[in-house]
Amino acid sequence: MERLAYAGSGSGADAPTVRPSESGWMWQRDGLAIVHAPSSVLIDLNRACTSFDAVAGLDRLSMGLGAVRFLVYGDQSLLYASRVADGGSGAVPVHADLTGHRTLRLVVARADGEGMVDMADWAASRINCR
Template sequence: MPTPAPSLPPTPTPVPVPPPDPAPTGFWLDELPFGHGGNRVPPTGPTVERRQSDWLWQRSGLRLAGASYDRGITVHAPSTVTIDLNRSCSAFDAVAGVDDLAFSPGAVSFAVTGTDGRPLWHSPALRGADAPVPVHVPLAGVRSIRLVVTPVDGFRSAGNLADWADARFTC
């Protein structure tokens, strides 16, 4: 009677190792391209939605209460700027305040909302000499946001220059 040949243990199936999550990428607000909705080439990061935004000035060398900031955007009060994130982002960070170029003595307030109107962050009323306030908004699950500046003192605040300085999205 022949002796059966010894069998080898089964070879384990290799388990694929998922690639690591990519490192977070920063997108500066003053460098964002303007989207038009229905772009032929899908954007790879956040875009400013021109049709849903008021006037804005992407600029460098902003000054708030005497302090200098390298970059950001300046808007008039009242103002709304809509940003489509176009990818998963974790946070929006900035410094908000009245630009030193502003002539109006009135106050403005800053807010970040979801495009569904849900409030995400709000500042106190700020005047030209007031220290700017830090902005940190978690963005988990958010697809687009609105940066809103509202005059607090009616006509006295209208047209004030308001800045979102050192504004950056982490995606």
């Protein structure tokens, strides 16, 4: 995700692009796409893509606090929902089949109602396209 172009940046529309007008804040560090829950990032696939893969978990900036769930949508359909990830759980592998979908939405939802330190990572994220 950290290498994706943003729609309207003049990058063309033949590769996946983040739609900033419909996406929340995303910070990039050391190959990680870091978001603060609640978060939603919308990506136009712009081509035939087959899958999304990542390793998702709480960022070390959360200091072991907080709890989130990771959700992946293709168009408007839920493709993946993680268990609750908190400071005591490790990162979770994420895989979603994108066949036939035009958009990908990555959501991080608060699972504990607090959210002050719910910093989450979509690490090693990859959109596989033809």
